[in-house]
Amino acid sequence: MSELPDGWETRGKLPTLFRRFDFEGYRQTRDFVDALSALSEAQGVHPQSINFGSTYANVTLDPNAAGQADRDLAVRINALYKPAGV
């Protein structure tokens, strides 16, 4: 398997692509989730699931995430991420 986008790992047998993003507060988390939604609309593809609370968002991409298209989505999601203190 070729190299994964920064911070992402494969999970499961059909493997999914998973990454946890951490934030300073709820506002930053919501902004990220909203930006991810806008990206999904623009790309016509959305994550298998998004689980978010006050200061984190766990993003899982579809089982075909081993394919290049979903890796491209992972890279685009990374580009939305502004970690605390950076």
Added chain:
Amino acid sequence: MSELPDGWETRGKLPTLFRRFDFEGYRQTRDFVDALSALSEAQGVHPQSINFGSTYANVTLDPNAAGQADRDLAVRINALYKPAGV
């Protein structure tokens, strides 16, 4: 413990309030999550976590969810829900 809002159950030792909402498609799910976000802003309180995929959103309210304030939030979240086929 007094009666819980429709569809909600307590989970865990500190108990949280949990409910799963099902939808026809991603668009309906996103509309619900967006409406829940707007409600959170208006109320100044937000769920402990929201986990959503194409056709579902699992909502967990904070451990103090046994209190009346969080039950009121659960009732308001229910009011946002337009189940498929209703």
